[in-house]
């Protein structure tokens with residue numbers, strides 16, 4: 001099967017876009033990553049220190065089939081509610097992407113393959129750029145000209161020698177909206193300081209939110225730098241995937257239990273329930289006192 005046929009099958013199994021990248025080793029990306037680590041921008045996320053090449057995913061890998069799913073939701077939160085990042089409205093995307101990638105591998109009859117969807121320390125965004133699916137914006141997100149940045153990325157690593165797609169040019173131009181509107185100043189030119197980022201601070205960091213951080217009213221993740229982006233304002237549109245029906249918006253955070261979260265397969269499972277409730281309490285109390 002050739003590259004065009006594979007991309008067609010990817011759309012048939014429910015992906016919104018697909019491109020082909022070579023499995024060549026990364027060089028510049030490793031250097032940039034090391035610079036980022038040297039500045040301690042990974043905060044306490046030690047697991048981010050390990051990054052691997054495509055051939056570490058699959059011995060003899062020649063190509064990577066990179067797929068995107070649009071997750072921009074139709075639903076919105078109630079005005080004033082403590083905010084949840086849009087990717088967390090629905091079931092944990094890792095399950096959805098993994099199933100679809102497996103289905104695609106079966107449909108195109110891949111024999112030797114490996115799957116990743118933010119589950120292994122590969123450079124997912126760099127692979128998506130290599131596969132012609134967009135560019136990495138100043139907000140550090142992959143921006144696709146048809147969907148904006150609200151997409152999940154998944155890969156199939158294969159030994160097939162497929163014709164790769166052409167890379168797109170970066171199209172941020174002179175825009176700096178995300179840098180200007182990030183509430184905590186976490187975005188540096190082309191990289192992000194996780195120590196300041198509300199996504200890290202609300203989900204992974206053990207330290208409680210400061211009063212200032214809680215004033216931005218984000219309880220799980222943060223979308224400000226995506227909401228600011230003109231590409232999203234113009235091109236982000238609601239997804240049509242039944243797998244991304246909202247599950248989290250129905251949950252009452254103050255009375256949540258781990259069993260309810262697991263049953264809903266909510267992305268909240270990736271955080272700590274005590275931390276989530278504490279973020280919620282801080283956001284509400286901040287609002288009441290202001």
Ligand code: SF4
Pocket residue numbers: 139181182183184185186187192196197198199221222223224225226
């Ligand atoms: S997620 Fe929020 S805090 Fe983090 S860089 Fe984007 S706007 Fe800033």
Ligand code: SF4
Pocket residue numbers: 137138139140143171172175176177178179228229230231
């Ligand atoms: S807001 Fe502007 S600078 Fe930031 S990612 Fe979007 S286009 Fe690029």
